[in-house]
Amino acid sequence: MKRVLSGMRPTGKLHLGHWVGALENWLKLQEKYECFYAIVDWHALTTDYDRTEKIRENIIEIASDWLAAGLDPNRSTIFLQSHVKQHAELHLLLSMITPLGWLLRVPTYKEQMRQLSDRDLHTYGFLGYPVLQTADIIVYKAELVPVGEDQKFHIELAREIVRRFNHFYGKVFPEPKEILTPVPKILGIDGRKMSKSYGNAIFMDDSPEELKKKIFPMVTDTRRKRRTDPGQPEDCPVWTLHKAFTPEEKRRELYEGCTKAKIGCLDCKKVLIQRLTEKFQDFREKKEYYKSKKGDVIDIIIEGSKKATEEAEKTLEEVREVMGVGISPGRI
Numbered sequence: 135m136k137r138v139l140s141g142m143r144p145t146g147k148l149h150l151g152h153w154v155g156a157l158e159n160w161l162k163l164q165e166k167y168e169c170f171y172a173i174v175d176w177h178a179l180t181t182d183y184d185r186t187e188k189i190r191e192n193i194i195e196i197a198s199d200w201l202a203a204g205l206d207p208n209r210s211t212i213f214l215q216s217h218v219k220q221h222a223e224l225h226l227l228l229s230m231i232t233p234l235g236w237l238l239r240v241p242t243y244k245e246q247m248r249q250l251s252d253r254d255l256h257t258y259g260f261l262g263y264p265v266l267q268t269a270d271i272i273v274y275k276a277e278l279v280p281v282g283e284d285q286k287f288h289i290e291l292a293r294e295i296v297r298r299f300n301h302f303y304g305k306v307f308p309e310p311k312e313i314l315t316p317v318p319k320i321l322g323i324d325g326r327k328m329s330k331s332y333g334n335a336i337f338m339d340d341s342p343e344e345l346k347k348k349i350f351p352m353v354t355d356t357r358r359k360r361r362t363d364p365g366q367p368e369d370c371p372v373w374t375l376h377k378a379f380t381p382e383e384k385r386r387e388l389y390e391g392c393t394k395a396k397i398g399c400l401d402c403k404k405v406l407i408q409r410l411t412e413k414f415q416d417f418r419e420k421k422e423y424y425k426s427k428k429g430d431v432i433d434i435i436i437e438g439s440k441k442a443t444e445e446a447e448k449t450l451e452e453v454r455e456v457m458g459v460g461i462s463p464g465r466i
């Protein structure tokens with residue numbers, strides 16, 4: 135059975151963008167493959183090294199979100215990156231063979247620096263972000279990596295590092311391939327890309343009241359100043375959510391209602407609120423449950439990390455051997 139690996143940084147609870155862009159797909163993959171899902175807390179340090187106080191609680195939060203969404207620890211290995219030291223060892227070994235030029239040319243490197251201009255990201259760790267990501271993947275010899283479009287270059291780099299490694303030391307690693315999740319772009323309540331840092335996110339565990347409070351005032355197509363003005367759903371942030379969550383038949387009705395000014399935006403939003411309330415009802419209940427069982431969540435992460443460590447160690451034994459690292463008693 136092929137292996138799948140993916141990860142998320144523990145930056146806080148998950149919003150609808152995470153659901154559509156990743157989690158929904160992760161759930162399907164666990165039916166077909168042997169899946170490893172990592173909470174990559176070391177990666178969180180690459181940008182947030184000077185504000186680490188929330189990382190621990192975020193780890194529990196994200197694990198609770200995964201479990202509530204239906205990631206099954208009996209099927210998938212749910213684990214914490216920093217508990218599997220082999221990621222760090224492999225990262226170090228890969229850093230020996232990774233040309234600096236490759237890292238400096240990764241488009242996300244300069245882009246992130248620009249976007250997070252309030253942080254000093256001229257660090258060794260930040261430049262090495264994709265090398266650590268490569269280690270995350272290949273330490274399990276994972277062949278499939280479900281990620282968003284923005285991660286494409288990182289997986290490409292992972293393949294290049296694998297080729298270089300295999301060229302020097304023999305074929306140890308398979309080349310990982312991305313599974314690009316076709317992400318319908320989800321906009322936040324202010325019309326910008328949904329993101330926790332913009333403060334415009336609808337979270338998976340938002341209560342029906344919170345959904346109302348966020349969605350009713352949401353910006354819509356600016357052409358609909360009055361109820362009698364026809365609108366264009368394709369220019370409306372609310373519509374991005376309908377596209378992701380409302381069944382096609384109902385959506386066609388709303389589309390017509392909007393373009394022919396037969397319904398008001400409030401009607402349209404009510405349908406969405408109803409839909410999201412139902413869709414995440416079960417999730418909210420399970421999330422409540424896990425919130426009251428933090429000890430169990432921690433146990434699941436620790437257990438998963440042990441399992442991951444066993445698998446990762448097998449790979450590292452092979453890597454040390456082919457690279458000539460370390461000695462052992464009785465071996466000349």
Ligand code: TRP
Nearest residue numbers: 139140141142143174177267270
């Ligand atoms: N860089 C990924 C992101 O920001 C997170 C990540 C870390 C990851 N290691 C990974 C994703 C390995 C896939 C595989 O989304």
Ligand code: SF4
Nearest residue numbers: 355365370392399402
């Ligand atoms: Fe957007 Fe719906 Fe209003 Fe049309 S009716 S502009 S899709 S909220």
